Amino acid sequence: MDALLNLIRFTTLPARVKFCPLYESAPNPQKTMTLTLEDIARIAGCSRSTVSRVINGDVNVSVSTRQRVKKVITELNFQPNLAARGLASGQTHILGLIIPLGVVSLFTDPFYPQLIQSISSACSQRDYSIMLWLATPEFERRMIHQILFNGLIDGVIVASMSLNDSIIQSLAESKLPFVAVGRNPNDETTCYVDVDxxxxxxxxxxxxxxxxxxxxxxxxxxxxxxxxxxxxxxxxxxxxxxxxxxxxxxxxxxxxxxxxxxxxxxxxxxxxxxxxxxxxxxxxxxxxxxxxxxxxxxxxxxxxxxxxxxxxxxxxxxxxxxxxxPIDLIGAGVVNMLIDLIEHPATAQRSLVLPTELIIRSSCGEDLLKNSE
Amino acid sequence: MDALLNLIRFTTLPARVKFCPLYESAPNPQKTMTLTLEDIARIAGCSRSTVSRVINGDVNVSVSTRQRVKKVITELNFQPNLAARGLASGQTHILGLIIPLGVVSLFTDPFYPQLIQSISSACSQRDYSIMLWLATPEFERRMIHQILFNGLIDGVIVASMSLNDSIIQSLAESKLPFVAVGRNPNDETTCYVDVDxxxxxxxxxxxxxxxxxxxxxxxxxxxxxxxxxxxxxxxxxxxxxxxxxxxxxxxxxxxxxxxxxxxxxxxxxxxxxxxxxxxxxxxxxxxxxxxxxxxxxxxxxxxxxxxxxxxxxxxxxxxxxxxxxPIDLIGAGVVNMLIDLIEHPATAQRSLVLPTELIIRSSCGEDLLKNSE
DNA sequence: CATCCAATTGGGAGCGCTCTCATACTTAGT
DNA sequence: ACTAAGTATGAGAGCGCTCCCAATTGGATG
Missing domain, CATH: 3.40.50.2300 (Response regulator)
Known part of the structure; x- marks a missing residue:
C-alpha cells in the first residue's frame, strides 16, 4: 500500500492534474506532501511573491511580514523546489565534478578520494551541491554533452591529469564556467588551481x-x-x-x-x-x-x-x-574559485598555485629537523 | 538555528535577471546558446509535442516524422533542459549517493572509492546521474533536508555502515525511494544490497x-x-x-x-x-x-x-x-535496484545478498589450491 | 458515399518558481 | 495641502518541458 502511494507520487505526477479542476476546492492529498510557495503564502497571509522575497533575502519586505513568513517556513519545514528554481532563475547551485578515469587508475591512489572529500566539504560550506561524473572513455563524449547542455549545472570542476584533455576542450567551447585542478601550460585561458x-x-x-x-x-x-x-x-x-x-x-x-x-x-x-x-x-x-x-x-x-x-x-x-x-586547500580553492566565477565573473580570481611542504621523516636518514610524528 | 542556516542558504541568487528586461528584444546570448523544444519543432516542421514524443520514445509518431526530428536533434546537438523536465514530469534521472563520514575514516580504505566508481559506472549505463553527498556530522541534518525536499532527486543510495543511522530514519519517513548498501537487521522494510x-x-x-x-x-x-x-x-x-x-x-x-x-x-x-x-x-x-x-x-x-x-x-x-x-556487483546491484524501485515500484526486488569468495594467496601457508596471481 | 476507427498531430494548461511591473501605502519636502 | 520619492505588496508572465485532450488525417468498412 505504501509502495502504491510511492507510485502515485513519483511515477505519474500528472495524475494530480486530472483532479485539479474538479477538486480545486477540496483538500488535495498530493498538495499535503509537497508544499509550494503558494501554500506558504496562503498560511502566512501574503502573496507568493512576498514569500519568494523572504526566501531570497530581498530587503524590500517589512520586518513583521518577514518574521511571519519565516516562522511558517520553519514550522512546515518548507524547501523550495530546486527544479522550478533552476528553471525560473537559471541557477541551480549545483556544480559538476568530472574525474576522467583515463590514464591513471585513480582509485588505487588515495589522492583523488581525498580531493573529492575536500571538494565536497567546501561545497557544503558554500551551500552548493555536487554532481559526480567519473568519466570512463567509452561514455565520455555522450556524458559531456549531457552535462554541458542540460542546463542543470552552474559550473564544472575538472580533475584531469592529462594535458589536451578533450573534456577541457568541450568545456572551453561551452561558455559554462569551469575550473581545472592542475594548470595547463598549453592553455592560458582556463582557470585552475594547482600545487607548486x-x-x-x-x-x-x-x-x-x-x-x-x-x-x-x-x-x-x-x-x-x-x-x-x-x-x-x-x-x-x-x-x-x-x-x-x-x-x-x-x-x-x-x-x-x-x-x-x-x-x-x-x-x-x-x-x-x-x-x-x-x-x-x-x-x-x-x-x-x-x-x-x-x-x-x-x-x-x-x-x-x-x-x-x-x-x-x-x-x-x-x-x-x-x-x-595541501589537498584540503586544493578542494577549497577550486570550489571557491568556481563559485566566484559563477556569481561574480568580473572580479573572480582565475588561478591559484598552492605551496608544497617538505615533511621530514626517516626515509632519507635521521635529521634533527624532523617535523613529523 | 539549523532552520536559519537553511534560510541563509537561499539568499542571493538573483543577478542574471537584472539584464533580462533591457535586452529582451536584442539578440539574447542566453537564448542563442540554449535550444528549446520549440526551436527543434519549428526547424523540423512539427509541434513541440511531437518533438517531446520523439525524445521520450513515444510510439505514436510516424516513422518519417521521427526520423526528421531525430535528424534535427542530432545536428543541432539538442539536449532537453533537465530542470524543466524535472519540473514538468517529476522525474530528474538523478540519484543521490550519501556516504556518511561518521565512524570510520572512509578514504583511507579503498573500499569506498571503488564502490563510488562502480555506482557511477552503473548509473551511466542506465542513463542516470549521481549527486554525491559526503555527510559530515555537522552538516548532516541540514543536508538531509535539502536532499529530501528539494525535489531534485528521484531516489537515494545510502552507503552507511552504522546501524540506526539517522539518515536512514529520515529517508524512511520521506517516501523517497532509497536503497542501503548493507542490510539493517533492525529494519526489515528498507531495501538493501549486501554481501554475504x-x-x-x-x-x-x-x-x-x-x-x-x-x-x-x-x-x-x-x-x-x-x-x-x-x-x-x-x-x-x-x-x-x-x-x-x-x-x-x-x-x-x-x-x-x-x-x-x-x-x-x-x-x-x-x-x-x-x-x-x-x-x-x-x-x-x-x-x-x-x-x-x-x-x-x-x-x-x-x-x-x-x-x-x-x-x-x-x-x-x-x-x-x-x-x-564483489564491489562491482554491489554498485550495479544497488543502482539497478533503486532505479527499478523508482520506475516499477510494484515489481522491484527489495533485497540482494551477493556471495563472497575465498582468494587463496600465501598468508596462510602454501596451498595447492592457490587461485590467484 | 457515409461511417467508424485507428494513427498522428497540435494546442493548452500547468509543474513551482523568479522577477518585472503596477499598485497601494508611506514619509518627507516645499 | 500637494507633489516627489520612496517602501511594501500582489498580479502576471514566463522559464522549457510533459501530458491530456481535441483535432485532423487516411484508410477500412458498411
Missing part, C-alpha cells in the same frame, strides 16, 4: 643533497601529465643549481601506480643511485619494497623522498620523507 | 582450520556496524561447527583502520593465536606488520586472512589470502 610541483620537486632534491646524497634518481610521472612535467623540471633545475650532472639513466618514467613504481626502481638499481625522488608516495613505498627485495636498505643504501603525503606515508617502513600537497 | 559477510567469515575460518590452525583469533569490526556483527557471527558459527572452543580473549574489536588493526594484533599476541581473521585487508596488512615488528613471521607463526580483496592485498608481503567482496 616545480618547487616541491626542487625542495626534495635540495634536501637529498643536504643529506649528503649525490647520485639522485627520480621516478617521474608520465610526460603527458602536467604534474609529471613540472616535477621533472624542478628536479632538473635543482640538479643544475647544485652543480650535479643530469644523467638521463637516473630518470625513469612511470604512471603513478604501485606496480610501475616497483618496476621503475628495479630498473634504477643497476645505475646505483644513492637517492630516489618518487613522483608519488605510492610509488615511493613500492620503490622501498623493490629495494628491500633486492637486498638494499632504506635509508642506509638509498634515500627516498615521495610526493603527496598520503596517510600511508607516515606508516611505511621506514616512515617516508615526502612533499606534502 | 556471514558465510565469508565462515569460509575464512574453515580454511584456516583446514590449513591446520586451531587457535584462530579475529580482529572484529565495531559492534554497531552490521558487517562487523555478521562477520563475527560467521566466526563463531564456524568455530562451533569445527568443534573449536570460543575464547573471548581471541576477539579484539577495531574500527577497520590501519592503526586499530596494528593495535589489535599487538593485543592478540599475548594470547598466542596461530591464525588471525581480520575484518578488512587494511587491518590484515597492519596485523602482519605488527607481527613482524614483534618478531613473528607470517604465515609460519601466524596465518592471516583478510577481507575485501583490495588491490593492496595481492601486493603485501606475503600476499594476502582474503575474502573477496
Amino acid at each position: 610541483n616545480y618547487n616541491g620537486a626542487r625542495m626534495a632534491i635540495e634536501y637529498l643533497y643536504k643529506m649528503g646524497r649525490r647520485r639522485i634518481a627520480t621516478i617521474a610521472g608520465p610526460s603527458d601529465v602536467i604534474v609529471g612535467v613540472d616535477r621533472l623540471r624542478g628536479y632538473k633545475a635543482a640538479l643544475a643549481e647544485l652543480g650535479l650532472p643530469y644523467d638521463p639513466s637516473l630518470v625513469v618514467t612511470s604512471d603513478f601506480s604501485d606496480e610501475s613504481g616497483y618496476a621503475a626502481m628495479q630498473k634504477l638499481i643497476e645505475y646505483k643511485p644513492d637517492a630516489v625522488f618518487a613522483n608519488s608516495d605510492v610509488m615511493a613505498v613500492a620503490a622501498i619494497r623493490a629495494l628491500h627485495d633486492a637486498g638494499f636498505s632504506v635509508p642506509e643504501d638509498v634515500a627516498i623522498v615521495g610526493f603527496d603525503d598520503i596517510t600511508l606515508a607516515a606508516r611505511s617502513t621506514p616512515p617516508l620523507t615526502t612533499i606534502r600537497q | 559477510n556471514y558465510n565469508g567469515a565462515r569460509m575464512a575460518i574453515e580454511y584456516l582450520y583446514k590449513m591446520g590452525r586451531r587457535r584462530i583469533a579475529t580482529i572484529a569490526g565495531p559492534s554497531d556496524v552490521i558487517v562487523g556483527v555478521d562477520r563475527l557471527r560467521g566466526y563463531k558459527a564456524a568455530l562451533a561447527e569445527l568443534g573449536l572452543p570460543y575464547d573471548p580473549s581471541l576477539v579484539v574489536t577495531s574500527d577497520f583502520s590501519d592503526e586499530s588493526g596494528y593495535a589489535a594484533m599487538q593485543k592478540l599476541i599475548e594470547y598466542k593465536p596461530d591464525a588471525v581473521f581480520a575484518n578488512s585487508d587494511v587491518m590484515a596488512v597492519a596485523a602482519i606488520r605488527a607481527l613482524h615488528d614483534a618478531g613473528f613471521s607470517v604465515p609460519e607463526d601466524v596465518a592471516i586472512v583478510g577481507f575485501d580483496d583490495i588491490t593492496l592485498a595481492a601486493r603485501s608481503t606475503p600476499p594476502l589470502t582474503t575474502i573477496r567482496q
Whole structure:
C-alpha cells in the first residue's frame, strides 16, 4: 500500500492534474506532501511573491511580514523546489565534478578520494551541491554533452591529469564556467588551481643533497601529465643549481601506480643511485619494497623522498620523507574559485598555485629537523 | 538555528535577471546558446509535442516524422533542459549517493572509492546521474533536508555502515525511494544490497582450520556496524561447527583502520593465536606488520586472512589470502535496484545478498589450491 | 458515399518558481 | 495641502518541458 502511494507520487505526477479542476476546492492529498510557495503564502497571509522575497533575502519586505513568513517556513519545514528554481532563475547551485578515469587508475591512489572529500566539504560550506561524473572513455563524449547542455549545472570542476584533455576542450567551447585542478601550460585561458610541483620537486632534491646524497634518481610521472612535467623540471633545475650532472639513466618514467613504481626502481638499481625522488608516495613505498627485495636498505643504501603525503606515508617502513600537497586547500580553492566565477565573473580570481611542504621523516636518514610524528 | 542556516542558504541568487528586461528584444546570448523544444519543432516542421514524443520514445509518431526530428536533434546537438523536465514530469534521472563520514575514516580504505566508481559506472549505463553527498556530522541534518525536499532527486543510495543511522530514519519517513548498501537487521522494510559477510567469515575460518590452525583469533569490526556483527557471527558459527572452543580473549574489536588493526594484533599476541581473521585487508596488512615488528613471521607463526580483496592485498608481503567482496556487483546491484524501485515500484526486488569468495594467496601457508596471481 | 476507427498531430494548461511591473501605502519636502 | 520619492505588496508572465485532450488525417468498412 505504501509502495502504491510511492507510485502515485513519483511515477505519474500528472495524475494530480486530472483532479485539479474538479477538486480545486477540496483538500488535495498530493498538495499535503509537497508544499509550494503558494501554500506558504496562503498560511502566512501574503502573496507568493512576498514569500519568494523572504526566501531570497530581498530587503524590500517589512520586518513583521518577514518574521511571519519565516516562522511558517520553519514550522512546515518548507524547501523550495530546486527544479522550478533552476528553471525560473537559471541557477541551480549545483556544480559538476568530472574525474576522467583515463590514464591513471585513480582509485588505487588515495589522492583523488581525498580531493573529492575536500571538494565536497567546501561545497557544503558554500551551500552548493555536487554532481559526480567519473568519466570512463567509452561514455565520455555522450556524458559531456549531457552535462554541458542540460542546463542543470552552474559550473564544472575538472580533475584531469592529462594535458589536451578533450573534456577541457568541450568545456572551453561551452561558455559554462569551469575550473581545472592542475594548470595547463598549453592553455592560458582556463582557470585552475594547482600545487607548486616545480618547487616541491626542487625542495626534495635540495634536501637529498643536504643529506649528503649525490647520485639522485627520480621516478617521474608520465610526460603527458602536467604534474609529471613540472616535477621533472624542478628536479632538473635543482640538479643544475647544485652543480650535479643530469644523467638521463637516473630518470625513469612511470604512471603513478604501485606496480610501475616497483618496476621503475628495479630498473634504477643497476645505475646505483644513492637517492630516489618518487613522483608519488605510492610509488615511493613500492620503490622501498623493490629495494628491500633486492637486498638494499632504506635509508642506509638509498634515500627516498615521495610526493603527496598520503596517510600511508607516515606508516611505511621506514616512515617516508615526502612533499606534502595541501589537498584540503586544493578542494577549497577550486570550489571557491568556481563559485566566484559563477556569481561574480568580473572580479573572480582565475588561478591559484598552492605551496608544497617538505615533511621530514626517516626515509632519507635521521635529521634533527624532523617535523613529523 | 539549523532552520536559519537553511534560510541563509537561499539568499542571493538573483543577478542574471537584472539584464533580462533591457535586452529582451536584442539578440539574447542566453537564448542563442540554449535550444528549446520549440526551436527543434519549428526547424523540423512539427509541434513541440511531437518533438517531446520523439525524445521520450513515444510510439505514436510516424516513422518519417521521427526520423526528421531525430535528424534535427542530432545536428543541432539538442539536449532537453533537465530542470524543466524535472519540473514538468517529476522525474530528474538523478540519484543521490550519501556516504556518511561518521565512524570510520572512509578514504583511507579503498573500499569506498571503488564502490563510488562502480555506482557511477552503473548509473551511466542506465542513463542516470549521481549527486554525491559526503555527510559530515555537522552538516548532516541540514543536508538531509535539502536532499529530501528539494525535489531534485528521484531516489537515494545510502552507503552507511552504522546501524540506526539517522539518515536512514529520515529517508524512511520521506517516501523517497532509497536503497542501503548493507542490510539493517533492525529494519526489515528498507531495501538493501549486501554481501554475504556471514558465510565469508565462515569460509575464512574453515580454511584456516583446514590449513591446520586451531587457535584462530579475529580482529572484529565495531559492534554497531552490521558487517562487523555478521562477520563475527560467521566466526563463531564456524568455530562451533569445527568443534573449536570460543575464547573471548581471541576477539579484539577495531574500527577497520590501519592503526586499530596494528593495535589489535599487538593485543592478540599475548594470547598466542596461530591464525588471525581480520575484518578488512587494511587491518590484515597492519596485523602482519605488527607481527613482524614483534618478531613473528607470517604465515609460519601466524596465518592471516583478510577481507575485501583490495588491490593492496595481492601486493603485501606475503600476499594476502582474503575474502573477496564483489564491489562491482554491489554498485550495479544497488543502482539497478533503486532505479527499478523508482520506475516499477510494484515489481522491484527489495533485497540482494551477493556471495563472497575465498582468494587463496600465501598468508596462510602454501596451498595447492592457490587461485590467484 | 457515409461511417467508424485507428494513427498522428497540435494546442493548452500547468509543474513551482523568479522577477518585472503596477499598485497601494508611506514619509518627507516645499 | 500637494507633489516627489520612496517602501511594501500582489498580479502576471514566463522559464522549457510533459501530458491530456481535441483535432485532423487516411484508410477500412458498411
